[in-house]
Amino acid sequence: MSRKKTLRGRLVSYSAWLIAVVIAVFGVQVGLLAFPQVLLSKTAEAGSVVVYYRGDPDPAVQQLVDATDHRLQIGGFGNPESPERLFFFRDPGLYSLFTRLARLPSTPQGFGISFLGTTYVSGPQVEALRTEAMGERTGHIPKYSVWEGSIPHTMAHEIAHLYMVDSIGRSTWVSLPRWKQEGFPEYVANIGLIRGDSGASLLRRVETFLDEGQWSSPRSWDRIHYEAGLLMEFLLDVRGLTLGTIVADSITRENTYTAMMEWSGRQ
Ligand SMILES: [Zn+2]
Numbered sequence: 001m002s003r004k005k006t007l008r009g010r011l012v013s014y015s016a017w018l019i020a021v022v023i024a025v026f027g028v029q030v031g032l033l034a035f036p037q038v039l040l041s042k043t044a045e046a047g048s049v050v051v052y053y054r055g056d057p058d059p060a061v062q063q064l065v066d067a068t069d070h071r072l073q074i075g076g077f078g079n080p081e082s083p084e085r086l087f088f089f090r091d092p093g094l095y096s097l098f099t100r101l102a103r104l105p106s107t108p109q110g111f112g113i114s115f116l117g118t119t120y121v122s123g124p125q126v127e128a129l130r131t132e133a134m135g136e137r138t139g140h141i142p143k144y145s146v147w148e149g150s151i152p153h154t155m156a157h158e159i160a161h162l163y164m165v166d167s168i169g170r171s172t173w174v175s176l177p178r179w180k181q182e183g184f185p186e187y188v189a190n191i192g193l194i195r196g197d198s199g200a201s202l203l204r205r206v207e208t209f210l211d212e213g214q215w216s217s218p219r220s221w222d223r224i225h226y227e228a229g230l231l232m233e234f235l236l237d238v239r240g241l242t243l244g245t246i247v248a249d250s251i252t253r254e255n256t257y258t259a260m261m262e263w264s265g266r267q
Pocket residue numbers: 157158161181182185
């Protein structure tokens with residue numbers, strides 16, 4: 001055997017090893033994202049939701065899960081026949097590992113991976129972003145809402161993303177503008193509570209949205225979500241459209257916003 005051939009043989013062998021290592025690392029990443037219960041083995045169940053978390057059994061987690069299921073079911077969305085899986089993190093370090101595995105560019109309160117049918121929510125991150133929203137400008141009080149910015153709100157929102165993908169299909173969902181992608185989960189997460197609160201009419205919440213003193217900045221993340229939720233509620237409940245028709249390109253943020261403002265007497 002020539003020296004050249006031996007080198008080539010070694011290169012082939014190293015390449016094979018490299019490919020095997022890459023496949024193994026990728027497999028571990030996908031495996032952890034698909035089955036985080038390896039690390040989060042405690043469960044709390046309530047009807048339409050099964051939540052996995054790490055640590056000792058905690059009645060406080062069960063309360064959060066009950067509140068999430070309540071939001072989904074009174075809104076008419078939760079399905080106890082096929083509960084959704086949600087992974088709840090109370091440790092920022094472990095959550096950050098999962099956001100890196102999912103290759104997210106930032107650290108949101110929660111996220112989902114539709115093709116795995118999984119959702120992930122961080123308790124500390126929900127609290128951190130809520131504190132950020134309660135800044136100097138709002139007098140450290142989230143004046144705009146009593147039901148938003150909580151862990152059950154975020155849990156219901158993330159699960160609603162899965163409902164949306166199931167309903168309209170992944171390829172349609174991916175092509176939607178962000179206000180539609182986020183507006184429907186906001187609608188699902190809040191609509192049941194809104195209907196049960198006589199002081200929470202859509203007109204009143206449009207006024208709240210327009211009052212800049214209620215928000216930490218004019219384009220803060222929570223105000224953008226709030227607006228998307230209002231627009232979706234206007235299309236579904238005032239205009240009587242369905243999710244299947246709202247996905248059409250002809251329904252834009254601009255024409256929906258203008259129509260909602262006209263309807264509310266603000267324009
Ligand atoms: Zn979202």
